[in-house]
Amino acid sequence: MCKASYTSLFLIILVVTVVLRSIGDVVEEVTVPWQVLDFTNSIFLVGGVFVSYLLPWVFIPFIAGRVIDIAKNKSFVVALCMIMQILSVLLIMFMLSTGLENLWFLGIVYLSIVVISTTDSIHRYFVFTSIPELVGKNEALLNKFNSITELSSGIGTIIMYVLCGYLVAVYGYKTLWIDVVCLTIIALLLIDLGKEFKKKRSRLDKDASMKEDKQIRFKELLGIIRRDPLVFSYLIVALGFNFFTAPVSLILINYLYNAVDKPTEYYGFIMAISTLGSIIGSSIVATYSKKLKYISCIIIGLLGEAVAVAGIYFIIAFSNVYYDWVFTLSLVIGMYMLMAIMGAVLNIGADTLFQIRIPRELLGSFRGLFDSLATIPIALSYIVVSTILETWGYTIITATIMGIGSILVVSLYIIYICEQYTRSSHTR
Helix, strand or coil, rough: CHHHHHHHHHHHHHHHHHHHHHHHHHHHHHHHHHHHHHHCCCCHHHHHHHHHHHHHHHHCCCHHHHHHCCCHHHHHHHHHHHHHHHHHHHHHHHHHHHCCCCHHHHHHHHHHHHHHHHHHHHHHHHHHHHHHHCCCCCCCCHHHHHHHHHHHHHHHHHHHHHHHHHHHHHHHHHHHHHHHHHHHHHHHHHHHHHHHHHHHHHHCCCCCHHHHHHHHHHHHHHHHHCCCCCHHHHHHHHHHHHHHHCCCCHHHHHHHHHCCCCCHHHHHHHHHHHHHHHHHHHHHHHHHCCCCCCCHHHHHHHHHHHHHHHHHHHHHHHHHCCCCCHHHHHHHHHHHHHHHHHHHHEEEEEHHHHHHHHHHHHHHHHHHHHHHHHHHHHHHHHHHHHHHHHHHCCCHHHHHHHHHHHHHHHHHHHHHHHHHHHHHHCCC
């Protein structure tokens, strides 16, 4: 089989696995938190679900990224991870079937989520590192294929969000069977890919000396990050930005649970609208991939998402004072749409930034390190905000701190980037 045929088929399989994985993510995202909330009536314990998803992203991604960098047959590694996820989802279903009458059962759910999140990172790095491996470091092509994978994820989830809210309301934890089916198909596809292209992949990869080169250059990773102002500054801004923006879904869940009947259906609908926004954002970048620069995508995405998130915080904070729940949800839907559009543009720009400026043989390791560091403030913010919600409820003070904080962090980043480009132009 020629290299072009191999590349095309590999990209198709990547897209299919992204679609199926995104469908499974939606099922987990909607089913597990709402089932825990129904059984325990505690928003704090729901926060524990989010923290369980995030905890592995603090400790595991660096190792996961390194595994992807050095694995001789990445397809088999990811397939094994999907099998582990299947077993974990089945265990969650069994625990939820008990009604979580014992808190030890909830602890098992948390641990299973940790396993799911850990193995999920392997698949994400597999996709992320495979794109530059197949298309090189051409900015336009990277923008294009990063947009395609982001778009595929959106297409795979938009209908599922609407359906999942209804399915959870009717079938409860049994909705997770959809996730099991998706994971099974992914595992089979990757096992088949690993068998069929094992010899071909070994010819496309560099020889054994590359492994020694990886070991030498890996020591330079921190130096590469520190010396590159664009990579280093984005890493820093991500830490602050994630702290202020991450709890927006937790705030929404808390509001819906207390304000409307059938909250899962409303939540599913809002997430579907959000996914539509992600599709729109990905389509925009895909259409103008040759014209858009990754730094433009990052700045526009950060600023737009910060404004949208701040809008959601304030809208919900003032909802009980000035307007009813119908008007509140209308405004929230609009902000979620904007947040998703800008989030997609931001993610694509950041992916291209990393794929261009980080050596390919260290790309998975770098992405793992980045995700580990960027996840710490997310987990911390979930703990802080869920505690505030459980103790004092949601107040205007909380909305002000979180909303203004997100905009302030982005504003400082934009000022820094402008100064960097000004200095660069003077130097030339």
